[in-house]
Structures are given as C-alpha cells and as structure tokens.
Amino acid sequence: MHRQLYDKLRGEILAGHLKSDTRLPPTRLMAEDLGVSRNTVITTYDALLAEGYLESRSGSGTWVATLPADAVAARNLVGSAGAPSLSSRGTRMANQPRDRTIPDHIAFHPGYPEIKGFPFSAWARLLKRHARYSHEDLYGYHWVAGLPRLQAAIADYLRGSRGVECNPEQVLVVNGAQAALDILARMLVDEGDVCWLEEPGYIGAQNAMLSAGARLVPLPVGPEGWSLDDEARPSPRLIFVTPSCQWPLGCVMRMEDRLRLLQIAERHDAWIVEDDYDSEYRFRGRPIPAMQGLDKSGRVIYLGTFAKTLFPSLRIGFIIVPPQLADGFKRVASNTGHCPSLLLQAALADFISEGYFATHLRRMRRLYAERQKLFVALCRHHLADWLTIEENDAGMQLVARFTRAFEDEALWQSAQRHGVDFSPLSRQFFSSPPQQGAILGYAGIDLKAMREAIISLRAAFVNLDSECASDQLPKSALPPRS
C-alpha cells in the first residue's frame, strides 16, 4: 500500500499534475479518503519529504516542494533526446570481435582444459578453509598486487619450471590473461604507436592493443616459424609473441629467432610481451624456457594464466614486471580494478604449495597427449575428405586445414547448428588475406564426446557440401544427372 501511494504521489508530482506549492491534505484526512491506515500515509509522506518531493512548513502542514518547473517539464520531454553517444574509443572497443562460446557446448572451442578431472574435492576444501573468518586482511582492500603467498608461489613455479627470472615482488596477480593484456597495452602503448602482432595471432591481444589505440602491424608466422627479416615494417613500440607454443599454430620459436627478436627489439627500443598461455602442455621433451629468462635488459614482460592449468572461469593470471616498475604497475592494478578476489588467491596459493597443482599438471599432460593422438586418428578416419591435421608436440588445440576451398566462417555457422564449436582460423588474421581452417580444441572432452562431436562436424561438412552444390545449380534446377 505504501509503495503504491508513494509511486502515485511521486508520479503526479513529476508529471506536473500536482503542482509546486500545493498543500497536501493532513495525513488523517488522506488516510480516510483512501481507506488506508494513517501509518501508511505517514510513511509515504516521510519518504517523499526525505527525497525533497514534499516540504514541511512549520505550523501549516505538508506541501509539494518548489521543483524547477522547466526541469520537470524537460524530464517529460526527455525521451525524445535520447542518450548521448559513446566516445570514439568506446565505439571502437564496443565493436571489436570476441570469441563467443555456445552454452552447453565445449567441443571444440580451443583453450578448454579438462574440467571433470579437476581435483574438485581438494579445491572445495581449500576454498572452505578461507571462506571462514581467518584474518581481516583477507577481506578488505589489501594486497592489490596479489596475495604475498601467491606471488611467492608463482615466482617459485616460474623460476623452476619456466626459466623466468623474477622475485615475488615482480609478480602482479591480475584478473586473468585478458586483464594482463588490458593493463600492458595501456601501460606500454600510446595512441598511434605501432605494435607488431603475430599473424595468425591471438584475438585477445589484437583487441587489447586496438582498444589502447595501437596500430597493428603483422609479424607473419607459418609452420616454419616467425618471419623476422622484413625490415620494411614500421618501427615497433611493442612486439607481442607466443614463443613457447605459438597461438594458434603451436610452433616453438627456436633459439636463433629468440636472440634475433631480442636484438630487433633492442634496436627499436621496443617492449616484448611474451604470452606463455599454455606452455605447460608439452608432450615430448622438456618444456622450453621462457624468453624472459634470456633477456638482460628488462624489455621482455612475461604473462601467464591459470585458465588452462586450473580452469578458465577462475580468472587469475599474472604479469612479471621489471623490478623498477613494480610499484607503478601495482597502482595501476588497483586503479583499474584488475585485482582478483583474495579468497580465490588464498585457495590457489594453497593449491600450489600443497602439491595439487604439480600433480594435476602431470596428469593433464599425460591425458592431453593421449587425447591428441586419439583426436588426430578420429579426424583422419572421419574427416579426411574435408581436412588434414597433424600431431603437435604441445598445446591444447590443433589447426586443421581444408582439402577444398571452404569458408571457415560458413563451416562455423553450420557446425554451430550441429552443436559443435571451434575457432575459425580466418579470425586470427587482421591484415593479410586470411587463411581458412579450423582451430580445434581437443583437451577438454573425453573420448565419447570427442567421437560424437567429430560425427557432428562431419554432418556440418556434408551440409556445407550440399549447400555449395545447390549454389552452383541454376535456379530452375534440372533433375540431377545420372
């Protein structure tokens, strides 16, 4: 009742029907008139008084406040004006592509790790441990650069397993790898600066650099490696690379090219951003150490994520920043709001220091190696008419090339209708005429789901074939030739 009366009176005042400086009836009379309790009227008057719709004048009751008549009138005409437009930057940011996912469908979206095999009971126990009150600092505004125990655990892991040179103070824990790119792009690049990005290359890095106003220049990558020789390219301010497992091709940058790239960066006084997003999954031989450990000048900024080693929706990533910039980056993490929840950081720190992380990694490495073999075998068996696919030493996805001239976006549309996802290779190109192909993630699905999804993908290809065939027929199609 109170709400109804409140909305009614407020509406009448805002519409200009109850005019400024009108005296309202005393609460008792209003209550009698409306057949409601006097308390309802008193509560309503009080609310409207507090908000300034009404005024109390001493000795003479309650009045409609003097509201600016033109503003009241303007408000009632305001719908026509409509909202302002976004900034130019905002328009650019709002129109960038993003790699969509399909609810309920994991296969074959790249980058999905195995979820069901995650040690959830240990994880739940660790979370519960920190979900109870332990220490005030875990709930407030502390540790904007990261929970110190997690910074230390990450530094230890990276020194031991990835050859990264760092101390815990250099570890900036952020809300996922995309947050890391969002920070780095703004910190290292001004509007109009040139960035060399791998092509094909990571769409998330493209987006972050474009959002920061960078001019993208392709650094071509093929199965044989990175094309570093082109001196015709404009001088870069930042070079983005995935040297340990190139996204999406999966190749590894050889030592010769790493040294060459450091030399190029030095010559141009450019930063190198090294995205080490899934280098943990190397199936043959020892993982390749990070470039960061080769660099002596502090120009290589390393970033990594737990999206592939734990799961994507955890949203915890990290940047290894040069020591002299650690304080500045800490401010920026705080001022951009890119710090992840301390509860998750505490649970993750325990997950690493109590050995669950290393065990899970070992298990996943074995599992993904098996799944890759099976996946390639199944693709060759069922899809050989449409695509070729090769095994790779590393990563969680493979690039399949088409045997005929298909548009990968058309295949994606068709696959989506069959409940299967993948990432079209053409989306990873931003300047050159794109190559066509399918980036297929195989790590997150078991044999049964894999087999079913491959059959669905086959159906998508068959559909596409028949669409292409019908496109080539004249409109008044003759019966098929015998």
Add this chain to the structure above:
Amino acid sequence: MHRQLYDKLRGEILAGHLKSDTRLPPTRLMAEDLGVSRNTVITTYDALLAEGYLESRSGSGTWVATLPADAVAARNLVGSAGAPSLSSRGTRMANQPRDRTIPDHIAFHPGYPEIKGFPFSAWARLLKRHARYSHEDLYGYHWVAGLPRLQAAIADYLRGSRGVECNPEQVLVVNGAQAALDILARMLVDEGDVCWLEEPGYIGAQNAMLSAGARLVPLPVGPEGWSLDDEARPSPRLIFVTPSCQWPLGCVMRMEDRLRLLQIAERHDAWIVEDDYDSEYRFRGRPIPAMQGLDKSGRVIYLGTFAKTLFPSLRIGFIIVPPQLADGFKRVASNTGHCPSLLLQAALADFISEGYFATHLRRMRRLYAERQKLFVALCRHHLADWLTIEENDAGMQLVARFTRAFEDEALWQSAQRHGVDFSPLSRQFFSSPPQQGAILGYAGIDLKAMREAIISLRAAFVNLDSECASDQLPKSALPPRS
C-alpha cells in the same frame, strides 16, 4: 645434475664461449668425463636440441647450432641499454595516487564493513556447493556479462530497493566498482573530454577519468549540497555523482537538484555516472531511490558494488547499461578481462536469492547506526580539543573537521605510526585549495577496537601538537616558559 649441466652448456653457448658449429663429444664420452650417468647427458642434449641451442647432424653427432653471432654478442651487451620507457599514458597511470591500506589495521579506513559479523558459515556452504563439478558452463569462458542468475538477482534487488529501471540483460557484472569506472571512463570519454567530478569526490573516479585522458572540472559540493549553478564551467561529456550518499560528505542530493542535473546533462548532451556505492546504509527514513529511475533518456548509468554489503575483497560490482548498449558493453567486459570468477558469482546469486543478503543488510544497518552514535560520542569525549564531528543519516564514514589549522597528511603520518588509518580529506580535492579534515570509517570495528583506536588517534594529535610547538621554537631552544 641434468639441470646443472643444462645451465652450464646453455650459458657457455650464450656467452659465445662454445662457438657455433662446434661438435660436442658423444654422450658416452661426456658422461665419463663428467662422472655422470649417460642418461643425464642424453636428457640435457635433447633439451638443448629442442630449444635450438644444439643441432643434430645425421651421422656426425651433435653440434652447437649456428646462432646469429651478432645477436649472441648483443645479448651480452644488452644490460647497458636498459628497458624502454612506459607510454605517456602508462606514466600518467603509474603515477596516480591510490588510497593505501595498512596491513593489520582497519580502523578508521573508510569503506570497511563489519567482517566478523558476516555469515561465513552460510557463505562457505554456498561456495562449497559450487566448488564441486556441477555444470561445464560454470568453469569455461561463458557468461562474460555475468552469470544469468546473478544478473536477475541484481536486477530484482535494484528495482525493488533502489528504484532502478532495468531488466537482467542490462546488468553487467564486473570485477568491482573500480572495474566499472575503468570501463565507463573509456567507453564514454575520449582524450581531452571534460568530466565534471564532485569536489571533494571519490579518488577512484578521479583516477579512472584521468587514466582515460579526461580533463577534470570540479563540481563543488558542500554540506548544503551541490553547486549546479556555475554556467562558467566548460561543457561536460560526463558528470560523475554520488547522489544518494555523497562521497565523502554523506549528503543526499535533493529532488530539485536531481532534476536540475538531468536538465544540465541534457543541455550538454552529457552522460551522468551515478555511483551508488553505499546507499544501503541509511539509518533514518527510507533509502532514497536512485537517479537512474528518474531519467527517461538513458543518459544515467548506474553502478554499484557488493564491497560494502558483503566485503571488499569479494570484488564484484555491476553497471546498469542502457538496453541498446548492452551488447557493446558485454564485448568490452570480455575484451578488457573485467569479468569476475563465475564461482563467486554463483555463490553470490544464491546468497541473495536464499535471503542471506537481505538479512545481513538489515543486521548491518542496525549495527552501523549504533556504531555511528557510539563513535560520535567517543570522538566528542576524547578528541573535542582537535576535531568536530556530526552524526549523519547514512553511510559508513563521517568527515571530521579540525578545530585548529592542522595538515591532514601530517596527522595521517602521525596516526599511521600509532597504528591507526583514515583518509585525509585533502586527498579528495583535485583542483581547489583542499580543505583539511579526516574521513573516518567506523562501520568495521567493534566498540573495544573503536575505543583503542580513538585513544591512538588522540596520541597522534598530541604528537602533532608537540611537533608544531617545537617547530615554533628557535633552534637553540630556551627552556619552556613557566
């Protein structure tokens, strides 16, 4: 052993001591020479082969690879060059102030809610529920705009309690209020655009706008309200306000001023960002509905946070975006990495829909009202020589003014040494000569801690008094006059 040998050989190659095209001894000989197992040598050679330091030549053993001599040499000189500099934007961002916290000290940092009284056992149960495997979509890359159940819960709450007009698709769940500001500043403002910000006003909003390149123009606020009449101010692109409980003064914008502000925004075709950061805590009367519900043109963008109603390190906030911009903002949330963990979102959605949120809010509203009364009484009893303080109808902090000409930063230094924190009022000014005062958060500490901290603050004032007194003495001080 393997690691030592690996480091040794790699170091020799990179230092140029082991030259390109040198043949290494066969593994058996190397193992005998060094007194290690042959397997150790084989593993080491394999690793260096994989990384491109060594080459295997068929029939003639293992060789040091042909690395670019100039790059090897350059690397060894590289330390001298040093790292590149940050971008101009990065330098600006890295040098912005941030409101620091002191580990182990909550009193009287503003914005801290009561932590110990949080229903942790319910929270732990809800987290555990979602920390086990339930549905694939909770772990992957889905729901970048927010978990649909949480979007719906927030929309319901805002419609019912805050008078916000929205549907669930307009709710963008982001990594805290600062993330919301970081997104909004970039989406709505271009470099050089004018933003009106309240002065004194929220430092986080200042930082976000400056990071986006905005030109800040003060919108003065005093105890009597907002100064909206100054037509001499440059035309704004965005107006940032906290109308329901002004930060830091705690005043409420009256209806007349809300309409006037909407009219001004309309005239300049400007956005209004309404930060409703702690309006839930209103101790007398009904909470004032949000401005967003008054606006018909879609120019008011509402943002809120769970930092004050649950706890800050949860890091979940939200933006209510105009319907036609929902898709663009969703892309931007995804491309900037501002999406919070889905696990926390799932637990929070249950926390709201199962009634814990409403119960906790009611309890905290009562508790903070009591604490405010106690706090004001204690301050008046112990600190009347140094400051004046008034009760307020709302919020989690009060602004105390000094009775004498103190520098609030000097008091802050002194207070910090006594283990007490607060926010200097002068930090909330960005253009005008700052006013001096102390923003004192009282919500997060119980009576005992409050009393102790007030005694410590008293000691900090006494210290400051004696420092001021000694500053006024000549260097060769005479004994104090009797």
